[in-house]
Amino acid sequence: xxxxxxxxxxxxxxxxxxxxxxxxxxxxxxxxxxxxxxxxxxxxxxxxxxxxxxxxxxxxxxxxxxxxxxxxxxxxxxxxxxxxxxxxxxxxxxxxxxxxxxxxxxxxxxxxxxxxxxxxxxxxxxxxxxxxxxxxxxxxxxxxxxxxxxxxxxxxxxxxxxxxxxxxxxxxxxxxxxxxxxxxxxxxxxxxxxxxxxxxxxxxxxxxxxxxxxxxxxxxxxxxxxxxxxxxxxxxxxxxxxxxxxxxxxxxx
Amino acid sequence: xxxxxxxxxxxxxxxxxxxxxxxxxxxxxxxxxxxxxxxxxxxxxxxxxxxxxxxxxxxxxxxxxxxxxxxxxxxxxxxxxxxxxxxxxxxxxxxxxxxxxxxxxxxxxxxxxxxxxxxxxxxxxxxxxxxxxxxxxxxxxxxxxxxxxxxxxxxxxxxxxxxxxxxxxxxxxxxxxxxxxxxxxxxxxxxxxxxxxxxxxxxxxxxxxxxxxxxxxx
Numbered sequence: 001x002x003x004x005x006x007x008x009x010x011x012x013x014x015x016x017x018x019x020x021x022x023x024x025x026x027x028x029x030x031x032x033x034x035x036x037x038x039x040x041x042x043x044x045x046x047x048x049x050x051x052x053x054x055x056x057x058x059x060x061x062x063x064x065x066x067x068x069x070x071x072x073x074x075x076x077x078x079x080x081x082x083x084x085x086x087x088x089x090x091x092x093x094x095x096x097x098x099x100x101x102x103x104x105x106x107x108x109x110x111x112x113x114x115x116x117x118x119x120x121x122x123x124x125x126x127x128x129x130x131x132x133x134x135x136x137x138x139x140x141x142x143x144x145x146x147x148x149x150x151x152x153x154x155x156x157x158x159x160x161x162x163x164x165x166x167x168x169x170x171x172x173x174x175x176x177x178x179x180x181x182x183x184x185x186x187x188x189x190x191x192x193x194x195x196x197x198x199x200x201x202x203x204x205x206x207x208x209x210x211x212x213x214x215x216x217x218x219x220x221x222x223x224x225x226x227x228x229x230x231x232x233x234x235x236x237x238x239x240x241x242x243x244x245x246x247x248x249x250x251x252x253x
Numbered sequence: 254x255x256x257x258x259x260x261x262x263x264x265x266x267x268x269x270x271x272x273x274x275x276x277x278x279x280x281x282x283x284x285x286x287x288x289x290x291x292x293x294x295x296x297x298x299x300x301x302x303x304x305x306x307x308x309x310x311x312x313x314x315x316x317x318x319x320x321x322x323x324x325x326x327x328x329x330x331x332x333x334x335x336x337x338x339x340x341x342x343x344x345x346x347x348x349x350x351x352x353x354x355x356x357x358x359x360x361x362x363x364x365x366x367x368x369x370x371x372x373x374x375x376x377x378x379x380x381x382x383x384x385x386x387x388x389x390x391x392x393x394x395x396x397x398x399x400x401x402x403x404x405x406x407x408x409x410x411x412x413x414x415x416x417x418x419x420x421x422x423x424x425x426x427x428x429x430x431x432x433x434x435x436x437x438x439x440x441x442x443x444x445x446x447x448x449x450x451x452x453x454x455x456x457x458x459x460x461x462x463x464x465x466x467x468x469x470x471x
Contacts, residue, residue: 207327208325211327235327235328235331236327236328236331236332236464237328237332237463237464237465238328238464243328244328244329247327247328247330248326248327248328248329248330249259
């Protein structure tokens, strides 16, 4: 087995006095899709945010334990958060393209790195849009405003923007929650194409989506990682009573 | 609300399964009784009832597929519905065996048995009680009940061996009874198959409760 791309060791997070994550230890293998499921407030989004240090700016936050990404302990002093976030891309629930052209949205992160020629930018923008399964729909329209795209296209644009800076990990926080079933299916297909090349961690409330897309699924409740296993196993015969109750709609938090 | 609706539909599904099981149990008893009494009329009724069993199988199958499509159950709920789908297949096969036995009644209707039937009705009694116990285990979600029921299969197998030996002996002593003896051997075999199908149901119940699919050792 390959070395894990992401590894959390006894990771705990408190918002003030409230514990949001309780000593979570979890490894995510390179190229796999891991779904994080659980009732609201169970800590799954907190975990996702901990992995590219989006929690750093939250007031009264306390983080204990370790997170490694590609063998780098990301909470050590001296870690460059900008570089980390380039390696660990994030896609949010609501598509959030910048109010620029389609081209400039995808090129944005590349320009931040500073040293790209126009032809190189074009090449990477096309490659990223192709990987995000959007190129065929937007070629010849790259100068149009990103906000003129449909919701589903905007979300794929955001994925292209994340891919442009060559991450190894993609974090997706309910990436299809605001999309219609067709756009949702396109994003799910896309995740199928991206897995293998990228390590994907996805928070979803859509259990069937987790079942369709994820290689493994982790169930969280009250800040604890209750169980993690092959999606096939978790969805047909989970080992913990709480997982069983959650999947059958009988969980009471 | 949706969960409540799903729960109600599961209860209805169970009731239909129990009805189908009760019908199959009756058929098996009636088929063997028609044979011991050589009652052709009763045998024809068993054969006619097979259509009812087939219709019930299709109805329950439709209910299960609808639940899978609309409620998309997971985990234990998924196992409950998929187990129901497996159980109806076993019940339907049992009903086919009851029909097979009734057909033997029609073949032997005017014959005098060389030896009174004792073990075959006993096998049938055991096998049909296995059917009832298997369905009770399903409804009670009880691995203990399933395992207890499965152990009865041993008794059926022992009786089958005894019937087999007896009939071979009878056919040796009365060569003119080979035709009758062969048909009765088939009957014993059909009943033994019914018990095997009940055993299958018990194993599916254990899967439903534990999530593990394994043959029970007994």
